[in-house]
Amino acid sequence: MITVILNVLLAVVTGVVLTLTDVSPWYWSILWGLLVLIGGQVALGMVLRRKMAGMSEQIQAVMQRGQAKMQAKVQRWRTKPVSSQKAAEQELAKDRDAMIAEVQALVKPLEKYRLWVPLLGRQLATMELQFAWQRRDYVRVDLLLERALLVEPFLMCIRLARMWQKNEPTEAIQKVFQKMTRRARYGTTALLYSTFAWMLLKRGDVEGAYKVLVEADEKNEHPVIKANKEILMNNKIAHFTNVGFGEEWYALWLEEPKMRAKRMRDNGRFFM
DSSP: OHHHHHHHHHHHHHHHHHHHTTSSOHHHHHHHHHHHHHHHHHHHHHHHHHHHHHHHHHHHHHHHHHHHHHHHHHHHHHHSOBSOHHHHHHHHHHHHHHHHHHHHHHHGGGGGGTTTSTTHHHHHHHHHHHHHHHTTOHHHHHHHHTTSOOOSHHHHHHHHHHHHHTTOOHHHHHHHHHHHHHTSOTTSOHHHHHHHHHHHHHTTOHHHHHHHHHHHHHHOOOHHHHHHHHHHHTTOGGGOOOGGGTHHHHTTTSSOOOOOBOOOOOOOOOOO
16 A cells, blocks of 8 residues: 555656746646556556565465475375274364464565555454464454455355355345356366365255256366266255365365274283
8 A cells, every 4th residue: 555655656756846947838747656656556566476475485385385295194094993983083173273384474574565565454364264264263264254355266165155154045045156256267167166165065965966066067177067967957955065176175174084094902801
């Protein structure tokens, strides 16, 4: 915001000076002032965006590394037994908190640019939304959803998942879903479509879920969508699953990952 104010002041000063010094008539001075304003915004924007882009790449790298680590554990626990479901969930929560702390340490320096970069406040709210969601701080999530930029498919899924948690009507969820899919790019909506299909199935609308997956298959090349579409087409509803999305699906908190727990050996009892 400060950059806009400074550039407006510079443009006004430029126009006034050019007019008062008879360098150009007032109408040309207005034009030159507008050009100064546009040029200043473009130049400062490029500098700040370059700085933000570098920071964003670091943040994405940390999040991808953390998510890959958690997903690897979940995959391992599906085949090898764990001591208990609760212990596994606690270990994942610990890894998740460590990832969030590392990302927040990177994000914190960006706060000083909040007044300089237009929309930075909303961009920071978008990042914080993901952290609040992972911590299950739903009060904070509800506040951030009003300010965040929901342009990424996973963030759109968070919006749907929160509506589901609040038990909102199917019509309301569908309205938001349709709005989101209209502006999404080809090949990026697999999880979004699958999430909504899962919700429809949970509410008994098998036909609606199938139609959603048919549309999803036209807009995505994804094995989970194809498999679930075949499952519903063959009326094997109990076999529908979004587990193939891995940690990305479980991060929506709609289902908990199933892990094999160790069975305690019964060595028998001894009697006197």
